Amino acid sequence: MTAAYRPGPDAGVTVSDDGQCVYVAHLPGGPIVVLEGAAALIWVEATTEPATGWVARVAEAFGQSEEVIAADVAAFVADLGARDLLVTAPTEAPGTPG
Amino acid sequence: MATHEATEAPAAGATVPLEVRIGFAHACLQWIADRCGADLLHVKGAALDPTLVPGRGFSDADVLARPEHVRMLLDELRHHGWELINSFAYGSSFEHSATLRHSDFGLLDLHRIYPGTGPTPGRAFDTLWAERTTRVLGGVECAVPSRDAQAALLLLHAARGGSDPKAAHDVDWVWTTADQARRARILDWVERLDAGLGFSVITGTLDDHRDDPAYDLWRVASRGGTRMDEWRARVRAAHGLRAKLTVASRSVLVNVEHLTIVRGRPVTRREIVAEFFGRPARGLREQVARRARGSRATGEREQ
Numbered sequence: 001m002t003a004a005y006r007p008g009p010d011a012g013v014t015v016s017d018d019g020q021c022v023y024v025a026h027l028p029g030g031p032i033v034v035l036e037g038a039a040a041l042i043w044v045e046a047t048t049e050p051a052t053g054w055v056a057r058v059a060e061a062f063g064q065s066e067e068v069i070a071a072d073v074a075a076f077v078a079d080l081g082a083r084d085l086l087v088t089a090p091t092e093a094p095g096t097p098g
Numbered sequence: 099m100a101t102h103e104a105t106e107a108p109a110a111g112a113t114v115p116l117e118v119r120i121g122f123a124h125a126c127l128q129w130i131a132d133r134c135g136a137d138l139l140h141v142k143g144a145a146l147d148p149t150l151v152p153g154r155g156f157s158d159a160d161v162l163a164r165p166e167h168v169r170m171l172l173d174e175l176r177h178h179g180w181e182l183i184n185s186f187a188y189g190s191s192f193e194h195s196a197t198l199r200h201s202d203f204g205l206l207d208l209h210r211i212y213p214g215t216g217p218t219p220g221r222a223f224d225t226l227w228a229e230r231t232t233r234v235l236g237g238v239e240c241a242v243p244s245r246d247a248q249a250a251l252l253l254l255h256a257a258r259g260g261s262d263p264k265a266a267h268d269v270d271w272v273w274t275t276a277d278q279a280r281r282a283r284i285l286d287w288v289e290r291l292d293a294g295l296g297f298s299v300i301t302g303t304l305d306d307h308r309d310d311p312a313y314d315l316w317r318v319a320s321r322g323g324t325r326m327d328e329w330r331a332r333v334r335a336a337h338g339l340r341a342k343l344t345v346a347s348r349s350v351l352v353n354v355e356h357l358t359i360v361r362g363r364p365v366t367r368r369e370i371v372a373e374f375f376g377r378p379a380r381g382l383r384e385q386v387a388r389r390a391r392g393s394r395a396t397g398e399r400e401q
Contacts, residue, residue: 012125013237014118023114025122025236027129028178030202032114032122 002091004051005077008084019044024085033085038062042073046086116157116204118236120144123159123203125236130174136167139226140240141212142255145233147245150252151271154264158205160195164227165219168210172196175208186210214254214296214316225290226251249280250287250297257299258319273300311335 007013012025022035022043035043041061045054055073059066080086124140131138143156163171175198176182184197194211215222229244243251249272256272259265276284288297295312298304299320307313314331317323323331 007237010129011237012122012129014121016115016118023118023122025125025202027122027238028126030122030179030200032119032202034114 001049002051002089003047003049004054004089005046005086006089007047008087011085015040015044024080026083026085033083039076042076043080043086046077051089051091117144119202119204120156120159121236123200123206123236124161124240125238126178126200126203127159127161127171127175127206128235128238128240130178131163131167131171134170134174136171136174137164137223137227138162138167138171138241139223139230140233140235140242141209141248141251144235145240145242146252147233147242147248150245150249151268154268158197158207159203160207160209162209162212162223162226164223165210168208171208175206180206212251212254213258214291214293215251216292222291246280246283247287247291249284250291250293253284253300254293254296257296257316260320260322269300 007024010027012027014023015021016023020036020040022040024033024035024043025031026033042058045057045061048054055070056066058073059069062069077086081088121144124144127138127140130136139162140160141162142160143158145160146154146156148154172182179202180198180200182196183199186194186196194213195207195209198206198208200206211219212222212226215226226243226247227241229247230241231244232239233242234240242248252268252272256262256265256268259268273281273284288294295304295307295310296316298307299316304313304316304320307316312335314327315335318327318331
């Protein structure tokens with residue numbers, strides 16, 4: 001079982017103890033990007049397995065329907081991707097033990 | 099969506115806690131080491147096993163590099179935004195670390211030697227490296243010494259701490275309250291690291307080592323002394339006449355790197371000259387003051 005996304009190969013990540021903040025550093029030179037609130041939640045769910053239904057989990061956390069938030073979530077993930085902070089996780093080959 | 103680059107000062111709420119920055123400093127170092135083929139161990143601070151001294155704070159990142167990889171690491175660090183603010187020669191009386199600063203990740207101490215370990219810096223590193231483990235810092239898997247080796251290193255650090263309450267707290271947690279089995283494991287590392295002299299500060303037996311050339315270094319570090327005492331100890335500990343002369347000459351040269359930090363701007367030639375004459379004068383004043391205190395104390399005892 002894998003997550004939908006994983007940190008980029010040159011990204012360092014620290015999640016605050018309360019889960020409210022995610023700090024992502026471009027390595028080796030910086031800067032540090034701070035994700036708060038909804039942004040932090042999207043990061044955590046996007047990088048947490050299983051990949052299936054991760055947007056629905058975000059929607060549920062905010063009490064919204066998936067259709068309402070999907071476009072914003074996709075745009076945000078695309079922005080993180082453009083910064084090389086988040087990359088699509090490789091899908092497992094069929095039959096790979098989860 | 100609340101995304102801030104922490105380097106953009108105006109972004110309200112985009113503060114990054116110091117311990118997070120330091121974690122990223124370790125991650126950055128490991129990233130660089132992995133790509134340039136350097137061996138390094140992350141020590142103390144964020145890298146310390148949290149069960150050794152629970153809740154212990156830290157203010158910078160410390161790494162110990164394989165001695166022959168230090169130059170390469172320094173060059174790489176400079177290419178990635180790290181600015182040298184104190185070189186090895188001027189770092190401390192043990193001349194063991196260089197301090198660098200990064201605008202996002204804060205301060206880093208790059209060690210070429212861990213004070214008190216031996217018999218050579220290279221062999222001490224090999225001994226620690228052979229039993230390394232890993233710890234995730236800033237999201238990156240970093241090499242750290244084994245837990246018992248960390249305990250020995252932390253105590254050697256505390257041995258140089260003088261009256262620092264943090265050092266005393268470390269000794270309490272790691273040594274004073276340790277049971278016999280744990281002490282035996284730590285002493286095993288002390289032996290393997292040829293660290294008997296420095297560790298004798300912890301066991302209160304430093305004076306048994308008066309004949310050791312490095313005795314004065316540890317005496318001054320653990321019990322305090324004047325600037326003059328410190329330089330005298332450095333000269334005594336240096337191996338060979340040439341090294342002794344180099345240390346002695348350095349004692350009156352001005353550390354321009356440090357002065358730049360103190361002033362917060364590039365220093366002028368005039369300031370360097372003023373500091374050149376000021377340092378020996380300060381050393382002399384401290385020595386005179388200490389002698390005056392000693393005379394007064396003797397006089398009081400005689401009365």
